[in-house]
Amino acid sequence: MTITYANGTVLTAIVLSRDEEKIRAIAPGCDDVLAFTRIRGTWVSEELEPVTIQFECKTATGAPAEYSDDDYICPKELAASLIETLLGACERDEAGADGFYVFSPQGTSVGIHRTELKQSRKLKPATAKVV
Numbered sequence: 001m002t003i004t005y006a007n008g009t010v011l012t013a014i015v016l017s018r019d020e021e022k023i024r025a026i027a028p029g030c031d032d033v034l035a036f037t038r039i040r041g042t043w044v045s046e047e048l049e050p051v052t053i054q055f056e057c058k059t060a061t062g063a064p065a066e067y068s069d070d071d072y073i074c075p076k077e078l079a080a081s082l083i084e085t086l087l088g089a090c091e092r093d094e095a096g097a098d099g100f101y102v103f104s105p106q107g108t109s110v111g112i113h114r115t116e117l118k119q120s121r122k123l124k125p126a127t128a129k130v131v
Contacts (some may be wrong), residue, residue, distance in 0.1 A: 001025060003034070005045070015055075023053065092093040 001009045003025070013025035014035060023036045023043070036043045036051060043053050091121075 001056065002054045003027070003036075004054075006050055 001013050001015055001023075004015055005011075011030075011034075013027035013030075014042040016026055016033065018024075021038045024032045025036070027034060032063065035046050038044075043051050045051055074081045
């Protein structure tokens with residue numbers, strides 16, 4: 001982040017914590033943590049001096065992030081696939097109130113009805129019929 005004081009002093013700092021009304025940051029050459037409070041929409045220092053604070057979005061390489069509209073547009077093929085997946089998830093057979101879902105070895109969920117579970121008197125593992 002960049003902090004500009006009313007007297008023209010500019011500091012580059014790293015944000016330690018931030019919420020809607022307070023910012024704590026550290027800057028090279030400063031021994032103490034810098035604290036700023038927002039009062040009626042204006043950021044002020046601990047000395048009640050108004051400051052301008054600018055946040056910089058950086059990429060993993062440290063360069064400022066530059067985005068275009070194309071970065072936010074989903075390709076038509078991907079959008080169609082996502083919509084199909086969402087709609088398909090709503091149309092599968094439901095196990096109902098007397099059932100539950102388990103995962104098959106292939107990783108897909110399978111509806112099981114409790115009435116399909118059978119157990120012998122010797123308490124063998126339950127068997128299930130895939131719906």
